[in-house]
Amino acid sequence: MSKNMATSLVRQTKLLSIVSSQLNSAACFRNIHCTAACLKNRAARIRVGKGDKSVTYEQAYHPHHIGHRKGWLSQHTSNLQGEDGAAERVVEDVFIRRFMYGTFHGCLADEVVIKRRGNLLVICAVMIQKLLPSKFYFLIGYTVELLSHFYKCPVQIEMQTVEEKVVYKYL
Amino acid sequence: MKTFLTLTSFSPTQKLFSLSQESGRNAAKYFINTYPKYFQKDYAQPHIPCLMPETLEAQIEEASEAALIERIRMRKVKAAVDLYDQLLQAGTSVSLDVTNQLLDLICFCGDHDPAQENVPEQRNEETVGWSHHKTIGRLFLFFPFRENNNAERIFALLSEPNTHSYSALIRGMVKYGAYSKAFSTYTDLLNNRLKADVQTFNALIIAAPEVKEKYNEKWELIVDLLKQMAEQKVKPNLLTLNAVLKALRRCGTLGKSQAFPVISEMKALSIGLLSDHYLLLLLQERSATIQGQTDILQEVMNEVSGKSFTAQDPDDGICISLQVHELLGVGENWRLLGNDFQQNIYYARFFSLLCMMENIDVMLKWYRDLVPSVYYPSSNIMRDLLQALDTDNRLDLIPQIWKDIKQLGHANRQNLVEELLILMAREKHNQEVQESFAECALDIKKIYDTGDRGKVLLSWTAGSLSDLISVLLAAHRRQDAWEMLKLFKTHNRVPSEELLNRFLTCVKEAGEVNQAVELVQISAGFCLPETPKLIQRVQQEFELTEQKYINFVLWIAGSAFTVDEAESSPGSSHVVAAPSSNPPAAPFSSPPASAHFSSLCVSL
Numbered sequence: 001m002s003k004n005m006a007t008s009l010v011r012q013t014k015l016l017s018i019v020s021s022q023l024n025s026a027a028c029f030r031n032i033h034c035t036a037a038c039l040k041n042r043a044a045r046i047r048v049g050k051g052d053k054s055v056t057y058e059q060a061y062h063p064h065h066i067g068h069r070k071g072w073l074s075q076h077t078s079n080l081q082g083e084d085g086a087a088e089r090v091v092e093d094v095f096i097r098r099f100m101y102g103t104f105h106g107c108l109a110d111e112v113v114i115k116r117r118g119n120l121l122v123i124c125a126v127m128i129q130k131l132l133p134s135k136f137y138f139l140i141g142y143t144v145e146l147l148s149h150f151y152k153c154p155v156q157i158e159m160q161t162v163e164e165k166v167v168y169k170y171l
Numbered sequence: 172m173k174t175f176l177t178l179t180s181f182s183p184t185q186k187l188f189s190l191s192q193e194s195g196r197n198a199a200k201y202f203i204n205t206y207p208k209y210f211q212k213d214y215a216q217p218h219i220p221c222l223m224p225e226t227l228e229a230q231i232e233e234a235s236e237a238a239l240i241e242r243i244r245m246r247k248v249k250a251a252v253d254l255y256d257q258l259l260q261a262g263t264s265v266s267l268d269v270t271n272q273l274l275d276l277i278c279f280c281g282d283h284d285p286a287q288e289n290v291p292e293q294r295n296e297e298t299v300g301w302s303h304h305k306t307i308g309r310l311f312l313f314f315p316f317r318e319n320n321n322a323e324r325i326f327a328l329l330s331e332p333n334t335h336s337y338s339a340l341i342r343g344m345v346k347y348g349a350y351s352k353a354f355s356t357y358t359d360l361l362n363n364r365l366k367a368d369v370q371t372f373n374a375l376i377i378a379a380p381e382v383k384e385k386y387n388e389k390w391e392l393i394v395d396l397l398k399q400m401a402e403q404k405v406k407p408n409l410l411t412l413n414a415v416l417k418a419l420r421r422c423g424t425l426g427k428s429q430a431f432p433v434i435s436e437m438k439a440l441s442i443g444l445l446s447d448h449y450l451l452l453l454l455q456e457r458s459a460t461i462q463g464q465t466d467i468l469q470e471v472m473n474e475v476s477g478k479s480f481t482a483q484d485p486d487d488g489i490c491i492s493l494q495v496h497e498l499l500g501v502g503e504n505w506r507l508l509g510n511d512f513q514q515n516i517y518y519a520r521f522f523s524l525l526c527m528m529e530n531i532d533v534m535l536k537w538y539r540d541l542v543p544s545v546y547y548p549s550s551n552i553m554r555d556l557l558q559a560l561d562t563d564n565r566l567d568l569i570p571q572i573w574k575d576i577k578q579l580g581h582a583n584r585q586n587l588v589e590e591l592l593i594l595m596a597r598e599k600h601n602q603e604v605q606e607s608f609a610e611c612a613l614d615i616k617k618i619y620d621t622g623d624r625g626k627v628l629l630s631w632t633a634g635s636l637s638d639l640i641s642v643l644l645a646a647h648r649r650q651d652a653w654e655m656l657k658l659f660k661t662h663n664r665v666p667s668e669e670l671l672n673r674f675l676t677c678v679k680e681a682g683e684v685n686q687a688v689e690l691v692q693i694s695a696g697f698c699l700p701e702t703p704k705l706i707q708r709v710q711q712e713f714e715l716t717e718q719k720y721i722n723f724v725l726w727i728a729g730s731a732f733t734v735d736e737a738e739s740s741p742g743s744s745h746v747v748a749a750p751s752s753n754p755p756a757a758p759f760s761s762p763p764a765s766a767h768f769s770s771l772c773v774s775l
Contacts, residue, residue: 133184134191141195149203152215152222 048171056110057168076116089116092151096123099147103139106130109165121151124158128165136161236269243272248280252321259328270325271335277322278343334360338371345374350381366403369411372396376414522552531563550581554590561594567604569595570611582618589635591615596638599645609646612639616655633664640670644677652677653686656693666694668701675705679712687713688723 045062046055061070074093078086093114100112104127113124123143127136140157148155203210207224215222239258242251251273258265326340337360344353357375360367367375379392393415400411522537538556548556553576560568573591581587592615595608616639619631636659643652652674659666671694678686687709694702706727 134187137188137192138195138198141192142199143195145196145199146202149199149210149222149224152213152219 046171051170053171054165054167055169055171056166058111060168060171073111074114076114096121096147099143100125103143107136109162119153121147121153121155122158123147123155125160126166127159127161129161129163235263236265239265239269239273243269243276246276246280248276251276252325255325267329267331267333267336270329271333271339274322274325274336274339274343277325278339278346334365334368334371337365338368338374341367341371342374345378348381350378353378354382369400372400373411373414376411522548522555531559531565534559535568548579550584550587553579553581553587557590557594566594566598567600567607570607573611573614577614585630588615588618589632589638592635592638592642596641596645605642605646608642609648609651612642613651615639631658631662631664633659633667636662636664637667637670640666641673644673647677649677649681649683649686656690660693660696665697665699668699671699671701671705672708675708675712684713684719688719692726 043063046053046059058070058073066072074089076089077083078089096114097112100123101108104125107127107130109126109128115122115124131139136159140159144155144157203224207226210224213223236258239251239254242254255265255270255273322340322343326336329336337356341353341356341360344350344356353375357367357371360371375396376393379396380389383389383392397415534556553572556572557569560566560572569591576582576587576591592612595612599605600608636655640652640655643649643655656666656674658664671690675687675690678690691702691705691709694705709723
């Protein structure tokens with residue numbers, strides 16, 4: 001009796017699986033929303049080309065060189081044992097980088113370095129001397145005020161200007 | 172102390188930078204206050220209220236005294252006045268205190284809403300008080316006191332105005348220029364047998380010079396007021412002293428003689444001479460016009476050096492200014508140096524005095540102390556410094572000074588650079604000094620060339636070019652000097668005779684025959700009158716081979732040499748005589764050649 005039930009159950013589940021597989025191949029299936037493929041062996045690497053593309057030090061070295069030949073672009077303590085807030089820091093960093101890229105459009109010579117010391121947010125940027133110094137000061141004042149009101153913490157910008165982008169090599 | 176991106180000369184550019192940074196901040200504030208919903212998320216624990224968007228709307232809506240107080244606190248003048256009227260019409264009485272506060276507000280803000288609260292130089296909190304009169308007063312003078320305005324109206328509505336109300340009204344009137352009204356209100360107050368407080372008196376003293384015409388009337392009025400103050404047993408305070416001094420400035424010469432007795436009286440009343448902005452302004456005025464105030468000032472200085480006080484008066488003697496500087500080191504006195512502009516003036520005067528009076532070592536010691544940490548000297552000060560170096564024969568320090576000049580951004584001042592060149596080129600120094608001068612000169616040359624954006628910073632003059640070349644020659648940099656010589660042509664300047672002579676001497680030392688010949692050609696190209704002399708020198712001093720010699724002479728013959736010049740100079744006869752006097756140099760093999768040559772010379 002039990003054996004009979006078992007075999008009938010197995011047959012039923014087999015049927016179900018056949019039916020569901022047929023259904024899956026048809027139009028109705030559940031979707032998972034995912035991004036485009038972000039291959040880890042293509043991230044942050046500029047590939048060797050004809051030799052006419054100028055590349056800064058930061059761009060020339062690949063991510064596995066971080067800690068060996070490169071430093072970190074974002075410095076905070078939330079990745080230490082027992083500290084939390086790492087994800088929020090990442091989101092803030094992304095926003096800050098986009099904000100700097102847009103506000104000082106075309107002037108950034110290299111990636112922005114973000115450091116957090118306690119409550120203070122320090123944004124270190126190297127700029128090309130594309131604008132007049134007074135315009136730079138205007139944008140600095142604007143950025144500091146806006147970001148400090150946005151993140152409710154003191155924000156400081158340390159800026160350095162160079163005449164041209166500092167080229168490390170040509171790829 | 173703010174740091175700046177570029178090292179600039181003081182005041183104008185740094186002020187520009189601070190102002191542009193401030194306007195950036197204002198732009199951000201505008202966005203924050205216009206779209207407050209994006210800035211509401213509160214990350215900070217504990218809450219930081221100054222980083223939240225400003226809520227400018229009044230919270231309490233219903234008509235009550237608390238609402239009135241709130242509007243007063245938020246400086247909403249119109250809303251406060253409307254609310255007050257509402258309250259009165261509704262029949263609720265408003266207490267005298269609150270009414271006084273309202274009067275204060277109206278008189279302070281001049282019957283309109285304070286629109287500009289974010290002026291760059293005022294970052295202090297503006298309490299509804301009368302401090303910072305000087306800075307704020309500048310803004311509000313544009314709004315004159317109108318007739319039948321709210322202040323007077325509300326004042327009239329008061330059943331029993333007390334001292335505070337009168338004082339608020341009088342001070343408002345004085346602030347906005349209704350001086351005679353202020354005095355009539357004061358007489359009202361006296362008629363009501365009320366006592367005025369010290370602030371009222373201060374305001375009246377400030378108003379006094381405006382009401383009367385002649386100097387002595389003004390002074391009498393002030394004295395009158397002070398007497399009344401004494402009668403009403405109101406103690407004068409520091410602001411009184413300041414007000415009196417300010418008023419005295421308007422009294423002309425009479426004021427100047429009265430100033431010191433006033434001060435000594437005030438001292439007798441033991442009012443501290445702490446913030447004597449006005450005193451030093453007065454002193455500046457005095458020292459500008461009257462000479463020989465040294466003794467009075469020394470008196471002041473001696474008394475005052477015991478206390479925390481300083482004054483700016485470097486016009487009168489180096490010892491005083493050194494004393495002053497010492498005082499600056501004492502305690503809080505640096506604050507008294509005032510804002511950047513006055514600091515600038517002070518240091519400019521200090522340095523010019525130092526350059527004139529002291530010897531070079533003291534000067535340099537102060538220079539290294541103060542520049543560039545505290546003060547960026549202007550180009551005039553650098554000129555004075557150069558002259559001081561010259562007087563003391565310390566010209567070897569010039570390259571260092573040049574580096575400073577470049578750093579401070581004065582390298583584009585034509586007269587400064589030219590003076591530098593003149594000083595370098597004037598005398599002959601020993602070898603290392605000349606080397607450093609040459610480096611400096613090449614550096615200067617770079618400045619003269621066009622910048623990478625194509626703008627020409629400085630233009631060559633004949634003098635500056637000559638100086639530069641002489642410096643290079645003195646350091647035996649013949650090649651560089653040679654290139655510089657070509658610049659004469661490109662910039663349409665004419666070299667001087669001594670320069671060419673010096674060049675020739677230098678070339679002779681090196682024994683470069685070709686260069687010598689080219690030098691003569693250049694000089695002929697400029698049609699200089701000393702060309703024949705140069706030719707003569709070349710022929711005498713240089714050993715020309717036969718071929719070169721013939722080429723040279725042929726060139727002289729065929730060149731654009733005017734007959735006048737050839738005839739006027741005695742050199743022509745020498746040219747003729749030259750072949751015979753140069754037997755070792757040019758042994759002529761064939762007599763026909765020499766005959767041909769002499770015929771050529773004669774035809775010149």
